[in-house]
Amino acid sequence: MEKIFFQELLNSTIEGILIVKDGFIEEINIAMLNILNYDKKEDVIGKLATGILIPNTKKKYLEYNSETYEEISLVSKDAQIIPAIIKIKDLKIKENRYKLVFIQNLTELKKKEMLLLEQSRMAAMGEMISMIAHQWRQPLASIAAATSNLKFRINLERYEKEVFSKKLSDIDKYLQYMSTTIDDFRNFFKSKKEKELVSLDEVVENSLEMIEKAFENNNIKIKNNRVKLPKIYTFKNELLQVILNIFNNSKDAFKEQKQEEEFIVTINYKDTQLYQSIEICDNAGGIKEEIINKIFNPYFSTKDKKNGTGLGLYMCKIILEKHCSGQISVRNENRGACFKIKIFK
Known part of the structure; x- marks a missing residue:
């Protein structure tokens, strides 16, 4: 029951979310699958997070909705580079430590900027x-x-x-x-x-x-x-x-x-x-x-x-x-x- 509620909670957000443990993706929500253009969670879960998230050579930060995010790039299923912002929170469940990664797609924002x-x-x-x-x-x-x-x-x-x-x-x-x-x-x-x-x-x-x-x-x-x-x-x-x-x-x-x-x-x-x-x-x-x-x-x-x-x-x-x-x-x-x-x- 708790797992089903947790899944529904993840999928209710408009932000993409990854849950990472020891550098590997443990969970992903539907919004993140859509951003990356994947059909199934199984195509992503178990992979290294660095295979999807590409940090900038120089750290850049952006104010968005009164929050400070780091700018990164994402690699989609079809190898397209997607501009995004990321925020990471530490998460502890029982004895396990995770990274909760919030991601916002900036593609439309970048178009408006241009x-x-x-x-x-x-x-x-x-x-x-x-x-x-x-x-x-x-x-x-x-x-x-x-x-x-x-x-x-x-x-x-x-x-x-x-x-x-x-x-x-x-x-x-x-x-x-x-x-x-x-x-x-x-x-x-x-x-x-x-x-x-x-x-x-x-x-x-x-x-x-x-x-x-x-x-x-x-x-x-x-x-x-x-x-x-x-x-x-x-x-x-x-x-x-x-x-x-x-x-x-x-x-x-x-x-x-x-x-x-x-x-x-x-x-x-x-x-x-x-x-x-x-x-x-x-x-x-x-x-x-x-x-x-x-x-x-x-x-x-x-x-x-x-x-x-x-x-x-x-x-x-x-x-x-x-x-x-x-x-x-x-x-x-x-x-x-x-x-x-x-x-x-």
Whole structure:
């Protein structure tokens, strides 16, 4: 009777459950069989638990329903890799000691996460188009001025070779600059998923090249206390997206301030045995203390609905934690907000 009740109790949960003794699977519930795509308990009971549960090379943890779980991978019957979270409890029945393993399938959650990431990248694309407009406005105006000058001279039949050569050379220079700008932004949107050996200070420099015109147009000064950092393996484009998002947040925060003092964004770097860090600070008034702990939550935005999706900083957190072995934090300091990005080695 007790055994039947115990079986019904195990099978009533939506979580997958394994009972493990001395490393071998003693019992499994129906939810876990469905996750692993097995038909019968007998196909699993008696096998080593490590044949099904694959821990990550680096331990990762996830908050889920106010509980902390470790992220792992599962191997299904058809050898598919399934993302999951796991929590283990010690269990003693009479004189026997067991491990009670609770498992939650993350497949659907990961799909939603990828959709959010794509939505975030689309929002970033809008920002990029705006930045291209800023980058191109001046060279286009210069090209227009040069061509008008040449047309004027043609109408007057003044064909000075040196003047024409100089104007055409200037036009070529402006076109080369515009072409380089397009290459920079095109590289940002490449769906490259391999880690690259990059220097974090170079990634910051790349992002500054993309946003400098927008900063100039908003009278924002950049103080880049650049330190040459050793190169590390990480996802460059994802990290670039995070840094650009923080810069854009500073730019938007400055727009809401009256310029009573110089607008400044300061960038500092640090290299330790465990991690490298980038700290981006502004003097745009900071973040209200009552909301500072919420800004990395999904769909939470300090901007109005027209200008904010509430996904930017949330996706920064997801990108750093899930893809770049990093983390992000924020604090108020010196009449502004300071964002700190850590990438662990």
